Amino acid sequence: MNAEPKPPVPDKPVRKCAICGKPAAGKFLPFCSKRCADIDLGRWLKGVYVIEGSDSPSAEDDPDNSVWMDPPEE
Numbered sequence: 001m002n003a004e005p006k007p008p009v010p011d012k013p014v015r016k017c018a019i020c021g022k023p024a025a026g027k028f029l030p031f032c033s034k035r036c037a038d039i040d041l042g043r044w045l046k047g048v049y050v051i052e053g054s055d056s057p058s059a060e061d062d063p064d065n066s067v068w069m070d071p072p073e074e
């Protein structure tokens with residue numbers, strides 16, 4: 001038996017937008033548009049915030065959190 005477990009692969013695999021499911025456009029891969037890319041970026045950033053914030057309730061007062069902003073120079 002020479003059965004190769006290889007699924008037929010199209011020459012150009014169409015990537016679907018992870019946000020809305022439309023075919024992704026080259027410029028915004030793997031998304032279809034800048035809007036969907038921004039949405040995913042927002043979700044990702046939010047997720048990071050939640051994960052880090054869950055460790056310390058007072059994340060806003062955490063000095064390490066100041067890296068997100070420009071520290072005042074003295």
Ligand SMILES: [Zn+2]
Nearest residue numbers: 017020032036
């Ligand atoms: Zn999309």
